[in-house]
Amino acid sequence: MNNTSKTSPPYSRCICSIILAISACTVSHAQTWPPASVPNAPQPQLEAEVTLRATPLNILKDEGAIWSSPARIREKDFGYLLPLGLAVAGAVTTDHQAMYDVVSHNASFNNTNTNASNFLVSPFIAAPAVMFAAGHFTGNDHARETGILGGEAILDSLVVEQGMKFIFWRERPTLDNAKGKFFQTNVGWDSSFPSSHSMIAWSSAAVLAEEYPSRLNQLGIYTLATGVSLTRVLGQQHFPSDVLVGSAFGWMIGHFVYKMHHRWHEPISR
Template identity: 25%
Template sequence: MSKFFSLFVFLFCISISNAQNADIDLLKKINGNRNTNLESTMKGITNSAMPVSLGTPIIIYAVGMIEKDSTTKKKAIFIGESLAASVFISVALKSIVKRERPYETYPEIDNVTEESSYSFPSAHTSSAFATATSLSMVYPKWYVIAPSFLWAGAVGYSRMYLGVHYPSDVLAGAIVGSGSAFLCYKLNKWINKKKIRKVPQLWE
């Protein structure tokens, strides 16, 4: 039994080591072979994450108020909830994992920007994917879904291009963001069911 456990631990350590090597190797390819002429574009994409994520629910809610449409306002609130959940989870994970930025561990990574927080997960990516996923859920049209996820994916790529995140940070950010939207959707659905049950029926 002890031999089996030792073998399991050994293989687990090897798999983690290989995953870490693949993680930094992919980042080096993205960051090292980047087209420097695109730096300003990538900075613009990465800087768009929070303004777009915050602006989307605000604009939709404003439209709902102007049109006096409660459904539109509820959609805006759901998108805002998804963003808030993704930010909360990302900040919590950063404080728990405390992973250093790739350029702090590997001097060969050429970081274009400086970041003060921890690396895992990518909060920019989680915010972008929370917005893209929740927006696609309330407006399930191809002309909403395609641009939303194309933008979110570009935000994630820009974080690696700029040398401030590992690929695993970006992947985790995408999972946190999309997961936050689905979590908020399920939670809202459960709350709505509770409210319906509390409404007295005519025959009661």
């Protein structure tokens, strides 16, 4: 067996340190909700309901809050930052071995899983549009809000995902015997880290699970999102750390959007 499959890339420690810092962009909001508890954090908007017209400005404010959040990290935040950082560190250091020695390289198997990931992510992409249309045409404010916030969460996550791709420039598992080198500018738009499928699925899933929080709904929603992330690895499209970071960031962005902009409440029956 090739000895390179048993050693960690020499840059892995540096990468893990950078990832830990970048993780703060979203995690610092995840454990300090409600946002009012964070010094200088943006406050929720005061509109009576979620509107499509306000969404572009909300996205700009979301991105400003997400990317500037490291400045608001406090000591208590490391109770969440450290476990995530350690999990990502472990994934990065074992990525090569996982993709080179563990995950099948059978082309048919990989193609089946890649197609499955594309199929499984489709409901999460379609859900915001479907929910918004259903709410708009039936007068269901709850569904309408779900659609708007789901779309906002996806767009927020895509901006963060693209920003990270252009920071890390990581090779796909199919290149260079799955060494997963970072800072390879030749990868261009096809950078592997983080997984866009995972970020889309988990950001949309977080909003859906918050808006319709029954145990059964959450089980089905998060099982489907897990399927998206898993099949990206089995399809040799992403390393485990790619989908771990994509899933975690997507989930936290979805929750952040919900907490910041959610307005609908169950009418009180009389």
